[in-house]
Amino acid sequence: MLGAATVVLFLLGHWDLLSDSLLASFALNGALHALSLSLALLSPQSIIRKLAFIASALALSVFTMYVGIIGLVLFAVVPGNERLYLVLGLCSLSGAITYGSLIRLFWIKKLPPRRILGLAFFCLLATSLAFFVRAYSEAFGGWWLTAVWWFAFSGGLWFFDTHPDALRHSKYNGA
Numbered sequence: 001m002l003g004a005a006t007v008v009l010f011l012l013g014h015w016d017l018l019s020d021s022l023l024a025s026f027a028l029n030g031a032l033h034a035l036s037l038s039l040a041l042l043s044p045q046s047i048i049r050k051l052a053f054i055a056s057a058l059a060l061s062v063f064t065m066y067v068g069i070i071g072l073v074l075f076a077v078v079p080g081n082e083r084l085y086l087v088l089g090l091c092s093l094s095g096a097i098t099y100g101s102l103i104r105l106f107w108i109k110k111l112p113p114r115r116i117l118g119l120a121f122f123c124l125l126a127t128s129l130a131f132f133v134r135a136y137s138e139a140f141g142g143w144w145l146t147a148v149w150w151f152a153f154s155g156g157l158w159f160f161d162t163h164p165d166a167l168r169h170s171k172y173n174g175a
Contacts, residue, residue: 030061
């Protein structure tokens with residue numbers, strides 16, 4: 001599902017259909033990932049609940065865009081590239097935390113806050129690396145950062161689902 005959403009995202013970016021509107025772009029990005037997640041989860045939820053999840057994810061994605069705009073203003077004293085990395089990290093973290101909380105609210109009630117933070121830091125790392133790669137290659141458009149964040153978040157969600165004790169502190173300090 002996520003691969004199909006990424007193809008749609010790539011085609012929209014390739015044809016410059018959303019290049020003029022950041023608001024529409026962020027909204028569509030949030031809705032596409034939420035749609036793919038709600039279709040991929042094998043949870044017997046009503047269509048109304050799934051649509052509410054998609055609409056909420058759309059709104060949170062737009063909220064993340066405004067976090068980035070405010071971050072650009074707040075970090076205006078930081079030099080150019082460093083400011084972009086800082087704001088991208090802020091958006092990645094805030095988007096992952098709010099989206100993880102939304103998933104906890106709608107789908108996975110037992111998703112602990114520690115795992116949501118783990119997802120957020122994984123998304124931060126992946127998005128920063130993707131931004132670094134994008135700076136040195138013109139082959140990757142704006143869709144690249146979104147797709148990397150999607151796969152980092154979904155991959156992290158899968159990892160924490162299949163390794164439930166990944167972020168637990170061991171009882172003993174040592175081997």
